[in-house]
Amino acid sequence: MSDVLYRAVSRADIPRLVELFNAQYARKKDEAYFVWQYFESAWPTVMMGAEVNGRLEGVFGLQRRLLTDGTAIGQAIDLLIAPQFRGKGVFAELGRLAVSCFADLKALCVFPNLNGRNACEKNLGWKVLGKIDxxxxxxxxxxxxxxxxxxxxxxxxxxxxxxxxxxxxxxxxxxxxxxxxxxxxxxxxxxxxxxxxxxxxxxxxxxxxxxxxxxxxxxxxxxxxxxxxxxxxxxxxxxxxxxxxxxxxxxxxxxxxxxxxxQERYFCVKVLDSRQEFLYGFENWHLVQSDAEIY
CATH class of the missing domain: 3.40.630 (Aminopeptidase)
Structure with missing residues:
Protein backbone atom coordinates (compact mmCIF):
# COMPACT_ATOMS: atom_id res chain seq x y z
CA MET A 1 0.00 0.00 0.00
CA SER A 2 1.56 3.26 -1.13
CA ASP A 3 -0.07 5.41 1.56
CA VAL A 4 1.47 3.45 4.46
CA LEU A 5 4.50 4.86 6.28
CA TYR A 6 6.63 2.08 7.73
CA ARG A 7 8.90 3.09 10.60
CA ALA A 8 10.26 2.06 13.98
CA VAL A 9 7.93 2.78 16.88
CA SER A 10 9.21 5.26 19.48
CA ARG A 11 8.27 6.16 23.05
CA ALA A 12 6.13 8.97 21.68
CA ASP A 13 3.90 6.33 20.04
CA ILE A 14 3.00 4.58 23.29
CA PRO A 15 -0.44 6.22 23.73
CA ARG A 16 -1.31 5.14 20.18
CA LEU A 17 -0.11 1.61 20.91
CA VAL A 18 -2.42 1.43 23.92
CA GLU A 19 -5.32 2.61 21.76
CA LEU A 20 -4.54 0.12 18.98
CA PHE A 21 -4.24 -2.93 21.25
CA ASN A 22 -7.08 -2.16 23.62
CA ALA A 23 -9.47 -1.72 20.70
CA GLN A 24 -8.82 -5.34 19.67
CA TYR A 25 -8.23 -7.35 22.85
CA ALA A 26 -10.17 -8.01 26.05
CA ARG A 27 -6.86 -8.32 27.90
CA LYS A 28 -5.90 -4.64 28.16
CA LYS A 29 -2.39 -3.18 28.01
CA ASP A 30 -1.27 0.06 29.63
CA GLU A 31 1.55 2.46 28.80
CA ALA A 32 3.84 0.88 31.40
CA TYR A 33 3.74 -2.43 29.52
CA PHE A 34 5.13 -0.93 26.32
CA VAL A 35 7.82 1.01 28.19
CA TRP A 36 8.94 -2.17 29.96
CA GLN A 37 8.70 -4.46 26.93
CA TYR A 38 10.31 -2.23 24.30
CA PHE A 39 12.37 0.49 25.94
CA GLU A 40 13.66 -1.17 29.13
CA SER A 41 14.02 -4.73 27.86
CA ALA A 42 16.82 -7.10 28.82
CA TRP A 43 16.86 -8.20 25.18
CA PRO A 44 17.50 -6.06 22.09
CA THR A 45 13.96 -5.33 20.91
CA VAL A 46 12.38 -3.46 18.02
CA MET A 47 8.81 -2.71 17.04
CA MET A 48 8.02 -1.71 13.48
CA GLY A 49 4.83 0.21 12.86
CA ALA A 50 2.56 0.97 9.91
CA GLU A 51 1.20 4.52 10.01
CA VAL A 52 -1.69 5.74 7.87
CA ASN A 53 -2.88 9.35 8.08
CA GLY A 54 -1.14 9.81 11.41
CA ARG A 55 -2.61 6.65 13.00
CA LEU A 56 -0.79 3.45 13.87
CA GLU A 57 -2.69 0.71 12.06
CA GLY A 58 -0.29 -2.20 12.54
CA VAL A 59 2.78 -3.27 14.51
CA PHE A 60 5.28 -6.12 14.60
CA GLY A 61 7.56 -6.54 17.64
CA LEU A 62 10.75 -8.62 17.54
CA GLN A 63 13.11 -9.57 20.37
CA ARG A 64 16.61 -10.91 19.89
CA ARG A 65 16.76 -13.76 22.41
CA LEU A 66 19.33 -16.44 23.11
CA LEU A 67 18.95 -20.16 23.60
CA THR A 68 21.00 -21.74 26.38
CA ASP A 69 23.58 -22.80 23.77
CA GLY A 70 24.04 -19.19 22.63
CA THR A 71 21.99 -19.43 19.42
CA ALA A 72 20.36 -16.08 18.56
CA ILE A 73 16.62 -16.35 17.92
CA GLY A 74 14.26 -13.59 16.83
CA GLN A 75 11.00 -13.94 18.75
CA ALA A 76 8.03 -12.08 17.31
CA ILE A 77 5.73 -10.46 19.88
CA ASP A 78 2.71 -8.14 19.93
CA LEU A 79 1.66 -8.75 16.33
CA LEU A 80 -1.41 -6.75 15.39
CA ILE A 81 -2.92 -5.28 12.23
CA ALA A 82 -6.11 -3.20 12.35
CA PRO A 83 -8.95 -5.16 10.66
CA GLN A 84 -9.32 -2.77 7.72
CA PHE A 85 -5.65 -3.21 6.76
CA ARG A 86 -5.43 -6.99 6.90
CA GLY A 87 -4.80 -8.93 3.72
CA LYS A 88 -3.02 -6.01 2.06
CA GLY A 89 0.61 -6.98 2.61
CA VAL A 90 1.13 -4.76 5.66
CA PHE A 91 1.89 -7.65 8.02
CA ALA A 92 4.49 -9.21 5.73
CA GLU A 93 6.28 -5.90 5.19
CA LEU A 94 6.37 -5.15 8.92
CA GLY A 95 7.84 -8.59 9.55
CA ARG A 96 10.49 -8.15 6.87
CA LEU A 97 11.55 -4.79 8.28
CA ALA A 98 11.69 -6.06 11.87
CA VAL A 99 13.84 -9.06 10.95
CA SER A 100 16.22 -6.83 8.95
CA CYS A 101 17.11 -5.00 12.19
CA PHE A 102 19.19 -7.99 13.40
CA ALA A 103 22.06 -9.48 11.41
CA ASP A 104 22.89 -12.61 13.43
CA LEU A 105 19.55 -14.39 13.86
CA LYS A 106 19.66 -18.13 13.18
CA ALA A 107 15.90 -18.63 13.35
CA LEU A 108 12.62 -16.87 14.09
CA CYS A 109 9.80 -18.00 16.35
CA VAL A 110 6.44 -16.90 17.69
CA PHE A 111 3.75 -18.15 20.11
CA PRO A 112 0.59 -17.03 18.27
CA ASN A 113 -3.12 -17.64 18.65
CA LEU A 114 -4.99 -19.21 15.73
CA ASN A 115 -5.26 -15.97 13.73
CA GLY A 116 -1.58 -15.21 14.27
CA ARG A 117 -0.62 -18.74 13.35
CA ASN A 118 -2.49 -18.49 10.06
CA ALA A 119 -0.92 -15.11 9.28
CA CYS A 120 2.63 -16.28 10.03
CA GLU A 121 2.16 -19.47 8.04
CA LYS A 122 0.50 -17.84 5.02
CA ASN A 123 2.21 -14.45 4.84
CA LEU A 124 5.66 -15.11 6.32
CA GLY A 125 6.27 -18.76 5.44
CA TRP A 126 6.83 -19.85 9.03
CA LYS A 127 6.31 -23.50 9.95
CA VAL A 128 3.82 -24.54 12.63
CA LEU A 129 5.69 -26.98 14.86
CA GLY A 130 2.76 -27.82 17.08
CA LYS A 131 -0.09 -26.74 19.32
CA ILE A 132 0.73 -26.06 22.96
CA ASP A 133 -1.93 -27.33 25.34
CA GLN A 263 -5.90 -23.80 24.38
CA GLU A 264 -5.41 -21.62 21.33
CA ARG A 265 -1.62 -21.32 21.43
CA TYR A 266 0.89 -22.51 18.83
CA PHE A 267 4.65 -22.54 18.31
CA CYS A 268 5.90 -21.47 14.89
CA VAL A 269 9.49 -21.35 13.63
CA LYS A 270 11.35 -20.19 10.54
CA VAL A 271 14.98 -21.30 10.27
CA LEU A 272 17.33 -18.76 8.67
CA ASP A 273 20.54 -20.80 8.97
CA SER A 274 20.41 -24.21 7.25
CA ARG A 275 22.68 -25.65 9.97
CA GLN A 276 19.83 -25.12 12.45
CA GLU A 277 17.22 -27.25 10.66
CA PHE A 278 16.73 -29.37 13.79
CA LEU A 279 14.89 -26.39 15.30
CA TYR A 280 11.95 -27.44 13.12
CA GLY A 281 11.51 -30.50 15.34
CA PHE A 282 8.92 -29.84 18.05
CA GLU A 283 10.42 -32.76 19.96
CA ASN A 284 13.69 -30.83 20.26
CA TRP A 285 12.23 -28.04 22.40
CA HIS A 286 11.48 -27.43 26.07
CA LEU A 287 9.10 -24.47 26.41
CA VAL A 288 7.59 -22.74 29.43
CA GLN A 289 4.78 -20.21 29.75
CA SER A 290 7.09 -17.24 30.34
CA ASP A 291 8.68 -17.81 26.92
CA ALA A 292 5.53 -16.16 25.53
CA GLU A 293 5.06 -12.46 26.24
CA ILE A 294 1.40 -12.83 27.29
CA TYR A 295 2.41 -14.69 30.47
Missing amino acids: SLELSSLATDACPVDTHSIVDENLKQFEYGGSTLAWRFCDKASYRYEYIRTGKEDFAITKIFVDPVSGKRYGDIVNFSCDMRDPDAISAVFLEAVKYLFRLKVESVTTWALPHTNLFHVLKGLGFTSKA
Whole structure:
Protein backbone atom coordinates (compact mmCIF):
# COMPACT_ATOMS: atom_id res chain seq x y z
CA MET A 1 0.00 0.00 0.00
CA SER A 2 1.56 3.26 -1.13
CA ASP A 3 -0.07 5.41 1.56
CA VAL A 4 1.47 3.45 4.46
CA LEU A 5 4.50 4.86 6.28
CA TYR A 6 6.63 2.08 7.73
CA ARG A 7 8.90 3.09 10.60
CA ALA A 8 10.26 2.06 13.98
CA VAL A 9 7.93 2.78 16.88
CA SER A 10 9.21 5.26 19.48
CA ARG A 11 8.27 6.16 23.05
CA ALA A 12 6.13 8.97 21.68
CA ASP A 13 3.90 6.33 20.04
CA ILE A 14 3.00 4.58 23.29
CA PRO A 15 -0.44 6.22 23.73
CA ARG A 16 -1.31 5.14 20.18
CA LEU A 17 -0.11 1.61 20.91
CA VAL A 18 -2.42 1.43 23.92
CA GLU A 19 -5.32 2.61 21.76
CA LEU A 20 -4.54 0.12 18.98
CA PHE A 21 -4.24 -2.93 21.25
CA ASN A 22 -7.08 -2.16 23.62
CA ALA A 23 -9.47 -1.72 20.70
CA GLN A 24 -8.82 -5.34 19.67
CA TYR A 25 -8.23 -7.35 22.85
CA ALA A 26 -10.17 -8.01 26.05
CA ARG A 27 -6.86 -8.32 27.90
CA LYS A 28 -5.90 -4.64 28.16
CA LYS A 29 -2.39 -3.18 28.01
CA ASP A 30 -1.27 0.06 29.63
CA GLU A 31 1.55 2.46 28.80
CA ALA A 32 3.84 0.88 31.40
CA TYR A 33 3.74 -2.43 29.52
CA PHE A 34 5.13 -0.93 26.32
CA VAL A 35 7.82 1.01 28.19
CA TRP A 36 8.94 -2.17 29.96
CA GLN A 37 8.70 -4.46 26.93
CA TYR A 38 10.31 -2.23 24.30
CA PHE A 39 12.37 0.49 25.94
CA GLU A 40 13.66 -1.17 29.13
CA SER A 41 14.02 -4.73 27.86
CA ALA A 42 16.82 -7.10 28.82
CA TRP A 43 16.86 -8.20 25.18
CA PRO A 44 17.50 -6.06 22.09
CA THR A 45 13.96 -5.33 20.91
CA VAL A 46 12.38 -3.46 18.02
CA MET A 47 8.81 -2.71 17.04
CA MET A 48 8.02 -1.71 13.48
CA GLY A 49 4.83 0.21 12.86
CA ALA A 50 2.56 0.97 9.91
CA GLU A 51 1.20 4.52 10.01
CA VAL A 52 -1.69 5.74 7.87
CA ASN A 53 -2.88 9.35 8.08
CA GLY A 54 -1.14 9.81 11.41
CA ARG A 55 -2.61 6.65 13.00
CA LEU A 56 -0.79 3.45 13.87
CA GLU A 57 -2.69 0.71 12.06
CA GLY A 58 -0.29 -2.20 12.54
CA VAL A 59 2.78 -3.27 14.51
CA PHE A 60 5.28 -6.12 14.60
CA GLY A 61 7.56 -6.54 17.64
CA LEU A 62 10.75 -8.62 17.54
CA GLN A 63 13.11 -9.57 20.37
CA ARG A 64 16.61 -10.91 19.89
CA ARG A 65 16.76 -13.76 22.41
CA LEU A 66 19.33 -16.44 23.11
CA LEU A 67 18.95 -20.16 23.60
CA THR A 68 21.00 -21.74 26.38
CA ASP A 69 23.58 -22.80 23.77
CA GLY A 70 24.04 -19.19 22.63
CA THR A 71 21.99 -19.43 19.42
CA ALA A 72 20.36 -16.08 18.56
CA ILE A 73 16.62 -16.35 17.92
CA GLY A 74 14.26 -13.59 16.83
CA GLN A 75 11.00 -13.94 18.75
CA ALA A 76 8.03 -12.08 17.31
CA ILE A 77 5.73 -10.46 19.88
CA ASP A 78 2.71 -8.14 19.93
CA LEU A 79 1.66 -8.75 16.33
CA LEU A 80 -1.41 -6.75 15.39
CA ILE A 81 -2.92 -5.28 12.23
CA ALA A 82 -6.11 -3.20 12.35
CA PRO A 83 -8.95 -5.16 10.66
CA GLN A 84 -9.32 -2.77 7.72
CA PHE A 85 -5.65 -3.21 6.76
CA ARG A 86 -5.43 -6.99 6.90
CA GLY A 87 -4.80 -8.93 3.72
CA LYS A 88 -3.02 -6.01 2.06
CA GLY A 89 0.61 -6.98 2.61
CA VAL A 90 1.13 -4.76 5.66
CA PHE A 91 1.89 -7.65 8.02
CA ALA A 92 4.49 -9.21 5.73
CA GLU A 93 6.28 -5.90 5.19
CA LEU A 94 6.37 -5.15 8.92
CA GLY A 95 7.84 -8.59 9.55
CA ARG A 96 10.49 -8.15 6.87
CA LEU A 97 11.55 -4.79 8.28
CA ALA A 98 11.69 -6.06 11.87
CA VAL A 99 13.84 -9.06 10.95
CA SER A 100 16.22 -6.83 8.95
CA CYS A 101 17.11 -5.00 12.19
CA PHE A 102 19.19 -7.99 13.40
CA ALA A 103 22.06 -9.48 11.41
CA ASP A 104 22.89 -12.61 13.43
CA LEU A 105 19.55 -14.39 13.86
CA LYS A 106 19.66 -18.13 13.18
CA ALA A 107 15.90 -18.63 13.35
CA LEU A 108 12.62 -16.87 14.09
CA CYS A 109 9.80 -18.00 16.35
CA VAL A 110 6.44 -16.90 17.69
CA PHE A 111 3.75 -18.15 20.11
CA PRO A 112 0.59 -17.03 18.27
CA ASN A 113 -3.12 -17.64 18.65
CA LEU A 114 -4.99 -19.21 15.73
CA ASN A 115 -5.26 -15.97 13.73
CA GLY A 116 -1.58 -15.21 14.27
CA ARG A 117 -0.62 -18.74 13.35
CA ASN A 118 -2.49 -18.49 10.06
CA ALA A 119 -0.92 -15.11 9.28
CA CYS A 120 2.63 -16.28 10.03
CA GLU A 121 2.16 -19.47 8.04
CA LYS A 122 0.50 -17.84 5.02
CA ASN A 123 2.21 -14.45 4.84
CA LEU A 124 5.66 -15.11 6.32
CA GLY A 125 6.27 -18.76 5.44
CA TRP A 126 6.83 -19.85 9.03
CA LYS A 127 6.31 -23.50 9.95
CA VAL A 128 3.82 -24.54 12.63
CA LEU A 129 5.69 -26.98 14.86
CA GLY A 130 2.76 -27.82 17.08
CA LYS A 131 -0.09 -26.74 19.32
CA ILE A 132 0.73 -26.06 22.96
CA ASP A 133 -1.93 -27.33 25.34
CA SER A 134 -1.91 -26.27 28.96
CA LEU A 135 -1.67 -28.73 31.81
CA GLU A 136 -4.25 -27.97 34.49
CA LEU A 137 -4.75 -29.08 38.09
CA SER A 138 -8.12 -28.35 39.70
CA SER A 139 -7.36 -29.82 43.11
CA LEU A 140 -4.36 -31.21 44.91
CA ALA A 141 -4.26 -34.99 44.61
CA THR A 142 -3.91 -36.95 47.83
CA ASP A 143 -1.69 -39.55 46.21
CA ALA A 144 0.67 -38.88 43.33
CA CYS A 145 1.05 -41.61 40.72
CA PRO A 146 4.55 -43.04 40.31
CA VAL A 147 6.52 -42.00 37.24
CA ASP A 148 8.20 -44.67 35.13
CA THR A 149 11.47 -42.83 34.64
CA HIS A 150 12.93 -45.73 32.66
CA SER A 151 10.54 -44.94 29.80
CA ILE A 152 11.60 -41.29 29.64
CA VAL A 153 14.55 -40.40 27.45
CA ASP A 154 16.39 -37.29 28.56
CA GLU A 155 17.35 -35.23 25.52
CA ASN A 156 19.42 -32.13 24.98
CA LEU A 157 16.35 -29.99 24.48
CA LYS A 158 16.54 -26.46 23.14
CA GLN A 159 15.31 -23.82 25.55
CA PHE A 160 15.50 -20.09 26.06
CA GLU A 161 18.16 -18.62 28.31
CA TYR A 162 17.09 -17.09 31.63
CA GLY A 163 20.23 -15.71 33.26
CA GLY A 164 20.33 -13.45 36.28
CA SER A 165 19.72 -10.19 34.43
CA THR A 166 17.04 -11.80 32.26
CA LEU A 167 15.19 -13.17 35.28
CA ALA A 168 15.42 -9.82 37.05
CA TRP A 169 13.89 -8.00 34.08
CA ARG A 170 11.31 -10.60 33.01
CA PHE A 171 9.76 -10.94 36.45
CA CYS A 172 10.31 -7.45 37.86
CA ASP A 173 7.68 -5.15 39.38
CA LYS A 174 7.28 -3.34 36.05
CA ALA A 175 6.09 -6.48 34.26
CA SER A 176 2.43 -7.06 33.41
CA TYR A 177 1.86 -9.32 36.42
CA ARG A 178 3.15 -9.72 39.93
CA TYR A 179 5.35 -12.79 40.11
CA GLU A 180 6.37 -14.81 43.16
CA TYR A 181 9.32 -17.17 43.56
CA ILE A 182 8.49 -20.40 45.40
CA ARG A 183 11.74 -22.06 46.48
CA THR A 184 12.55 -25.59 47.57
CA GLY A 185 16.30 -25.02 47.64
CA LYS A 186 19.00 -22.56 46.68
CA GLU A 187 18.81 -23.42 42.97
CA ASP A 188 15.35 -25.03 42.78
CA PHE A 189 12.32 -22.78 42.44
CA ALA A 190 9.09 -22.11 40.58
CA ILE A 191 7.84 -18.70 39.43
CA THR A 192 4.10 -18.14 39.79
CA LYS A 193 1.49 -15.52 39.04
CA ILE A 194 -2.25 -14.99 39.45
CA PHE A 195 -4.36 -14.34 36.36
CA VAL A 196 -7.86 -12.87 36.75
CA ASP A 197 -10.08 -13.63 33.77
CA PRO A 198 -11.36 -10.27 32.45
CA VAL A 199 -14.71 -11.80 31.48
CA SER A 200 -15.55 -14.20 34.34
CA GLY A 201 -13.51 -12.53 37.09
CA LYS A 202 -12.22 -15.94 38.21
CA ARG A 203 -8.69 -16.30 39.56
CA TYR A 204 -6.24 -18.81 38.10
CA GLY A 205 -2.71 -19.68 39.14
CA ASP A 206 0.05 -20.07 36.56
CA ILE A 207 3.44 -21.69 37.06
CA VAL A 208 5.22 -19.73 34.36
CA ASN A 209 8.79 -20.94 34.83
CA PHE A 210 10.91 -23.12 37.09
CA SER A 211 14.46 -24.19 37.77
CA CYS A 212 15.64 -27.64 38.84
CA ASP A 213 17.31 -30.70 37.37
CA MET A 214 14.99 -31.75 34.52
CA ARG A 215 16.43 -35.28 34.76
CA ASP A 216 15.32 -35.69 38.38
CA PRO A 217 11.60 -36.49 38.78
CA ASP A 218 11.80 -36.01 42.55
CA ALA A 219 13.20 -32.49 42.16
CA ILE A 220 10.52 -31.60 39.62
CA SER A 221 7.78 -32.97 41.88
CA ALA A 222 9.07 -31.06 44.89
CA VAL A 223 9.18 -27.72 43.05
CA PHE A 224 5.74 -28.05 41.47
CA LEU A 225 4.03 -29.41 44.58
CA GLU A 226 5.27 -26.47 46.61
CA ALA A 227 4.09 -24.03 43.95
CA VAL A 228 0.69 -25.72 43.66
CA LYS A 229 0.15 -25.64 47.43
CA TYR A 230 1.03 -21.95 47.50
CA LEU A 231 -1.40 -21.09 44.69
CA PHE A 232 -4.30 -23.06 46.13
CA ARG A 233 -3.80 -21.24 49.43
CA LEU A 234 -4.55 -18.09 47.41
CA LYS A 235 -7.96 -19.54 46.45
CA VAL A 236 -7.39 -20.01 42.72
CA GLU A 237 -9.86 -22.01 40.62
CA SER A 238 -7.08 -24.13 39.16
CA VAL A 239 -3.36 -24.14 38.40
CA THR A 240 -1.97 -24.24 34.87
CA THR A 241 1.46 -24.63 33.34
CA TRP A 242 3.13 -25.82 30.14
CA ALA A 243 4.92 -29.09 29.52
CA LEU A 244 5.53 -30.66 26.13
CA PRO A 245 4.65 -34.38 25.92
CA HIS A 246 8.22 -35.55 25.19
CA THR A 247 9.69 -34.05 28.39
CA ASN A 248 10.29 -35.49 31.84
CA LEU A 249 8.26 -32.57 33.15
CA PHE A 250 5.12 -33.69 31.30
CA HIS A 251 5.24 -37.21 32.75
CA VAL A 252 5.91 -35.99 36.28
CA LEU A 253 3.03 -33.49 36.15
CA LYS A 254 0.67 -36.15 34.83
CA GLY A 255 1.65 -38.23 37.84
CA LEU A 256 0.78 -35.30 40.11
CA GLY A 257 -2.73 -35.16 38.65
CA PHE A 258 -2.39 -32.49 35.96
CA THR A 259 -4.57 -33.04 32.89
CA SER A 260 -4.27 -31.63 29.39
CA LYS A 261 -6.44 -28.62 28.57
CA ALA A 262 -6.77 -27.44 24.99
CA GLN A 263 -5.90 -23.80 24.38
CA GLU A 264 -5.41 -21.62 21.33
CA ARG A 265 -1.62 -21.32 21.43
CA TYR A 266 0.89 -22.51 18.83
CA PHE A 267 4.65 -22.54 18.31
CA CYS A 268 5.90 -21.47 14.89
CA VAL A 269 9.49 -21.35 13.63
CA LYS A 270 11.35 -20.19 10.54
CA VAL A 271 14.98 -21.30 10.27
CA LEU A 272 17.33 -18.76 8.67
CA ASP A 273 20.54 -20.80 8.97
CA SER A 274 20.41 -24.21 7.25
CA ARG A 275 22.68 -25.65 9.97
CA GLN A 276 19.83 -25.12 12.45
CA GLU A 277 17.22 -27.25 10.66
CA PHE A 278 16.73 -29.37 13.79
CA LEU A 279 14.89 -26.39 15.30
CA TYR A 280 11.95 -27.44 13.12
CA GLY A 281 11.51 -30.50 15.34
CA PHE A 282 8.92 -29.84 18.05
CA GLU A 283 10.42 -32.76 19.96
CA ASN A 284 13.69 -30.83 20.26
CA TRP A 285 12.23 -28.04 22.40
CA HIS A 286 11.48 -27.43 26.07
CA LEU A 287 9.10 -24.47 26.41
CA VAL A 288 7.59 -22.74 29.43
CA GLN A 289 4.78 -20.21 29.75
CA SER A 290 7.09 -17.24 30.34
CA ASP A 291 8.68 -17.81 26.92
CA ALA A 292 5.53 -16.16 25.53
CA GLU A 293 5.06 -12.46 26.24
CA ILE A 294 1.40 -12.83 27.29
CA TYR A 295 2.41 -14.69 30.47
